[in-house]
Amino acid sequence: MISGAVIWGVIGFLLTVMVLSYLIHDSVFFRLAAYLLIGLTAGYLVVLLVNRVLLPHLIWPMADANWSQRLWLLIPIVLGLLLLLGQIPRLATLSRVPLAYLAGLSAAVAIGGAVFGTMVPQGQAVLDAFDPYRIYAEPQLVGMRILDAGVMILGVVGTLSYFHFGQPLKKLNRTNENKRPRILQVFSRIGEVFLGITLGAVFAGVFSTALLAFIDRIAVLGELIGQFLGGL
């Protein structure tokens, strides 16, 4: 008797081959696999949002809460209904209210996190690299600490210089507006090196992750084939 694992294994094998057929041609098999993935994902998301978001965060509290709490819960309900009205052309403008609320809230959360979670701590880390107490904490590593701090500040300044598109400096240097100041050109060249190293590391990481996923697929399919052959 064929078990469920074998059935799902065969389906997985076929889907893997269908996706890999893209290497040869953009065939109907690849598209079928892609459509299957999109359809299943959409259906799964609907079920997930109902079970994990709407029911626990809106419907059940509405049933259990008192009247004052229900008034609070009316706010997301009204916003959700306004968002649905965006599908009606005559009332589409009403959907801008929840969209504006979402955009403003997202921007506030993201900017707050970026400033206090990245910019300030990372700037503080660069300054800490030049802390004498930290540099001389280990006498045998003083040279390495100084070198580390120097490379760090060079990378920071170079990268920021590379992304410097300062209009005010252009205005000051009217005789050659399209050319950045010489010092910025030098540092931007240095920044290019750091950016190249960073992007190379990211590219290697992406390759490594994709290769590991491919190895996992081959391993699973190999085990499946081994089980199938062993069962025979």
Added chain:
Amino acid sequence: MAYLICPECGAHNPLEEEQCRICQASLADVEPVEEPAAPEDGEEELDLFAEEEKDLPDLLQGLKLDDVDVEYEVDPEGLPEINLNDDLGPGEESGQTPEWLDAVRKRAQVEDDSVGDLIKRVEAAKESVSGEGKEKNNDFESWIQKLRDEARDEAAGNPIAPEELSVQAVEPEMPELEPEPEIEPEEEGHSDWLTRVRKAHGVMDPEEGPNAASRSLLDWLVALEDNPPGDQESSDASDETQEIETGWEKLPHEDITRQIKVVLEPRVTPQALSLTREESDHADLLSTIITDEKADHPVARRTYKLGVQWLNMLFLLILVVGISLALFSGGTASLAQPLPSAGAIALVDLADALPEDVDLLLVFDYQPAYASEMSLVAEPVLTGLAGRIGRLYVASSAASGPLLADELLAGLGFTTTDVGYYPMASYGAFGVATGLSTGQTAVGLPEPPPAMLSRDYDAVLVLSDNFEGAQTWIEQITARSPETPVGVLATSQAAPLLQPYFESGQIVGVLSGFSDAVALGDLSDSDSDLGPRWRAYQVGVLILMGAMILGAIFAPTKRSQNKPRGGK
């Protein structure tokens, strides 16, 4: 010197003639006319028109200009075209008659019936006018005739000089054609009836009006010369009709009137459209969009070269065979054993340093495609924490997070509490971080799901396959609850950009990628069989490196050589 003017064609005939030498009409009842005095010598040469002739109709002035070098071109299609040459000699002999009259004479001598032919053409053109415009023309015609009759009656005692013959150019859209009843009979120094006509039509005197020049028939003739008849023929559909009615009164006591009515087809002057550069750009863009929308958009299909397809197949075959051999060959050989990174060691140290019965929050933020790598990465840490975890809470900011959490943690024997699924990672991270910092919700709000906000987690572990997802959680938690230790378990592609957060101390450790997992497995003497996969991984890396090197050597370089780097 006196002469006779033919009542039919207007030609000048000597006194002794009994019939017009042009049209053979009878001159029996025609009275002789004295020629006006010749202009005095020394008159300003450049002024082609005498002062007393300023109010001559423009058409007559045009004829005067033709006096010197007259070149009449009668358009066979209908309208006369007159070319004016400005080479009038300043001292040219004009005789005793006005120059314009000489022009008429000359024309009458060279043409059989010049005026008659013109009249015929005018009448034919007049008949072509229909509708309201025709009625207006008829009204105006009768009104002009009435004015002439009045002028004739008044001129019974005051003969009108020949040079006082007038022409009034009237546009068809003139609002009022009826003469006003209170027209003054005389005005000194001007043609009386012409003045009345002008007043009746509300047309300013040419010497007074600001638009005198624009009403000049001479200007119209010049414009007509610039625009060939063919252009005018193309404007038949226009409603604008310009009518020039010319009336000649030969003698004060003679009931002879020559009306030259030229019904012109509308002269369509293309309006000068003035566009700014921005408007022109917008117009071009709109035109382009319309054209693009109307164009067919076939589905773009990739074209494949047979050689490339075979090359792809060959590469795939080599990769599959190489990895399969490394996976299933059963050997133990390995090129090199990895060393754990500093972040991985720090994370393991954190796990060892945590007290017993800790409350740990796991955040799942990765896709199913990376489940294999994440399992390899997470197992060493979670296995080390197995004896010390009191309660394990799970939050998800990826759609497949709940399912992946069940799959991963079920195999390790953990029981979990679901904190929730957050479609937007920033909101979930903000909520969890707020709960960590305040420990309570806003007053009046419904109670959140259990363990969402009011838990004091001892540590937070973020499992992420991308830098952005991990960054969101790190930013929110470290900014709002910096005392809570945060560790990250990530894939290889997220690791490089997470290093600054580890170097700065915002996160206590980061374990990333397959190499860290293998290194920790070796250190912990784990019984997990990572050897075959590690070999397959190394073989795969070698094959990919070879493919990239071969591609860099043999790939066509036309693009990099011919096209400049960067944008426009």
